[in-house]
Amino acid sequence: MSDPVIAVRGLSKRFGATAALDGLELDVPEGAVCGLLGPNGAGKSTLVRILATLVRPDRGTARVCGHDVVKDAAAVRRRIGLAGQYAAVEEGITGRENLELLGRLHHLGATEARARAAGLLERYRLTEAADRLVRGYSGGMRRRLDLVASLIARPRALFLDEPTTGLDPRSRREIWSAVKELAQQGTTVLLTTQYLDEADRLADRIVLLDRGRTVADDTPARLKAAIGTLVEVVLPEGADLERARAVLAALTGGHPAVDPGQGRLSAVSDPARPLALPRLVRELDAAGVTASDVALRTPSLDDVFLALTGAERGRSGAVEDLGRVA
Amino acid sequence: MSVLTMPVDAAASARRILLVYRHSPGLLAASLLVPVAMVGVFGYVFGSAMSVPGGGGYREFLMPGLFALVALNAVMPAMVGGARDAGQGVTDRLRSMSVSRLGLLTGQALADLLVAAAVLVSTALVGLAAGWRVRHGLGPALGAFGLLLLFRFACGWVGTALGLLLGKEETAGQLGALVIPFGMLTSAFVPTGGMPGWLAAVAEWNPVSAVAEAGRQLFGNPSAPGGAWPAQHPVAAALGWCALLLGLAVPLAVRSFARSGR
Numbered sequence: 001m002s003d004p005v006i007a008v009r010g011l012s013k014r015f016g017a018t019a020a021l022d023g024l025e026l027d028v029p030e031g032a033v034c035g036l037l038g039p040n041g042a043g044k045s046t047l048v049r050i051l052a053t054l055v056r057p058d059r060g061t062a063r064v065c066g067h068d069v070v071k072d073a074a075a076v077r078r079r080i081g082l083a084g085q086y087a088a089v090e091e092g093i094t095g096r097e098n099l100e101l102l103g104r105l106h107h108l109g110a111t112e113a114r115a116r117a118a119g120l121l122e123r124y125r126l127t128e129a130a131d132r133l134v135r136g137y138s139g140g141m142r143r144r145l146d147l148v149a150s151l152i153a154r155p156r157a158l159f160l161d162e163p164t165t166g167l168d169p170r171s172r173r174e175i176w177s178a179v180k181e182l183a184q185q186g187t188t189v190l191l192t193t194q195y196l197d198e199a200d201r202l203a204d205r206i207v208l209l210d211r212g213r214t215v216a217d218d219t220p221a222r223l224k225a226a227i228g229t230l231v232e233v234v235l236p237e238g239a240d241l242e243r244a245r246a247v248l249a250a251l252t253g254g255h256p257a258v259d260p261g262q263g264r265l266s267a268v269s270d271p272a273r274p275l276a277l278p279r280l281v282r283e284l285d286a287a288g289v290t291a292s293d294v295a296l297r298t299p300s301l302d303d304v305f306l307a308l309t310g311a312e313r314g315r316s317g318a319v320e321d322l323g324r325v326a
Numbered sequence: 327m328s329v330l331t332m333p334v335d336a337a338a339s340a341r342r343i344l345l346v347y348r349h350s351p352g353l354l355a356a357s358l359l360v361p362v363a364m365v366g367v368f369g370y371v372f373g374s375a376m377s378v379p380g381g382g383g384y385r386e387f388l389m390p391g392l393f394a395l396v397a398l399n400a401v402m403p404a405m406v407g408g409a410r411d412a413g414q415g416v417t418d419r420l421r422s423m424s425v426s427r428l429g430l431l432t433g434q435a436l437a438d439l440l441v442a443a444a445v446l447v448s449t450a451l452v453g454l455a456a457g458w459r460v461r462h463g464l465g466p467a468l469g470a471f472g473l474l475l476l477f478r479f480a481c482g483w484v485g486t487a488l489g490l491l492l493g494k495e496e497t498a499g500q501l502g503a504l505v506i507p508f509g510m511l512t513s514a515f516v517p518t519g520g521m522p523g524w525l526a527a528v529a530e531w532n533p534v535s536a537v538a539e540a541g542r543q544l545f546g547n548p549s550a551p552g553g554a555w556p557a558q559h560p561v562a563a564a565l566g567w568c569a570l571l572l573g574l575a576v577p578l579a580v581r582s583f584a585r586s587g588r
Contacts, residue, residue, distance in 0.1 A: 049418075052418075052422040053421070053422060054418055054421055054422060074424050077422060077423055077424040078424045080422060080424040081422075082418065082419055083419075084415040084418055084419070085415070086413075086414045086415040087414070087415075088414055088415035088416045088419045089416075089420065090342055090346065090416070092346035092349055093345045093346055093349055094346070094349070097345055101338050101341060101342050101345075101425075103334060104338040104341075104421055105338050105339075105420070105425050105430075106424075107331055107334060107424075108424060133349055143400065149419070150419070153423075159422075183530075184348065185566070273535060
């Protein structure tokens with residue numbers, strides 16, 4: 001298939017004075033897993049909601065499987081699956097009943113809905129809990145059921161809005177393996193996440209949004225390579241952080257993040273200006289800064305994220321902590 | 327497309343509600359027991375100090391009022407359910423599917439109506455045991471029950487519309503508590519004759535009063551209607567209220583459903 005499954009052109013959406021999306025462009029080919037990253041308010045969820053026909057864009061067009069999400073919403077709806085940040089399932093009935101009801105709402109016959117539900121429950125290891133009330137499920141099981149619920153009609157495009165937010169590591173891995181399996185079968189997946197390791201593991205393509213615009217769009221490996229090297233400097237207690245910051249800024253051409261509590265500074269070096277360790281030490285020395293530790297390392301995806309969105313390290317706890325898990 | 331699938335969508339949606347009841351027998355038991363408790367509390371505790379102007383037993387005066395209140399009580403759970411669906415992404419999922427919105431909401435309302443019919447029967451049986459009687463024959467009585475179910479149907483839609491509009495379960499729960507004073511500000515428990523003039527007018531124009539008075543007229547139970555138009559023409563007023571509530575709530579619910587979370 002040469003036509004992209006998701007094609008977005010000049011998409012804009014405002015909520016009051018805030019531009020959630022500002023002329024966004026995006027193509028996702030068949031079978032790809034595209035990870036949408038960005039700080040809170042970058043427009044990730046708005047994009048998913050427009051593609052899932054829940055919100056109308058102000059300007060621009062979006063096509064899913066060749067159908068316009070506004071003019072031909074019904075055709076889009078027959079080809080997509082949506083799983084959001086919540087477990088959108090009925091708690092008062094069993095997992096199996098939830099899936100069978102959704103099958104009926106997808107207009108499968110009664111027999112087919114039953115067979116489809118049973119097949120999905122088995123495939124995603126929910127058979128044991130299938131006939132228990134969802135109220136008694138763990139958070140991870142509910143979300144797995146929610147993901148499975150989005151697969152009933154064999155969607156060609158699947159939208160996952162923060163599918164693992166708030167889940168424990170084991171449940172997250174279970175969701176990940178399910179998403180990988182789907183992608184291998186050719187389902188096109190658009191996934192938003194705040195967890196950079198999640199994007200790194202799942203996505204073969206990362207789109208980084210900031211204030212409703214694309215600021216980067218590439219494979220995780222190339223994104224990491226493109227932003228250069230991560231420089232970290234640790235200073236002893238009482239050292240002049242400000243002077244070290246100035247040196248680092250001059251050398252990397254970036255905005256070093258400062259963690260005063262740990263006496264740690266970090267910056268991502270401009271790939272056009274390769275930085276060698278001896279030079280860094282020399283320059284710090286010349287400025288009268290004695291570091292207790294200096295290191296250069298390959299950036300992780302959270303470094304990419306921070307470098308491109310200009311977010312301050314430590315401001316967003318989720319980014320800081322969960323990126324480190326990777 | 328969605329017009330063709332409406333019955334299927336309504337059936338699936340109704341099935342969801344009925345399955346919830348099947349899995350929670352306690353929920354159904356509570357729905358059936360609340361009216362029984364109301365007959366006990368209002369009929370015997372309050373009733374011990376009540377007399378109906380113009381004669382007739384208080385419990386016989388009370389029963390049509392209780393029927394109307396039980397129907398009004400449909401507002402609260404529908405409101406909380408609608409808000410929960412909107413808040414937890416259930417409406418988002420359904421809206422991302424090719425289903426009839428009117429069908430989904432109608433299915434819910436019809437399933438609730440089945441439960442309502444069971445509740446009405448249990449309330450009526452307890453009422454009969456407490457001395458309430460049908461005095462104008464089967465036809466008008468069936469008409470009264472039909473009117474009560476229609477009112478319940480309208481109340482369910484009002485609750486669903488408000489719940490979807492609010493979109494937050496906690497808010498819906500708190501606002502839903504206002505249903506109780508709303509139900510009190512009526513002629514369901516006491517005749518309006520003893521209320522200050524302005525309060526009597528408010529109570530007589532309350533739809534619950536119209537439904538209660540219509541019940542008294544159709545069942546042939548004692549009544550002391552006030553002077554306002556709805557009190558003088560309770561059946562027409564009750565039908566008018568149901569039509570008005572449905573006319574407002576159905577489009578509002580469908581619209582809120584289509585726009586929830588936007």
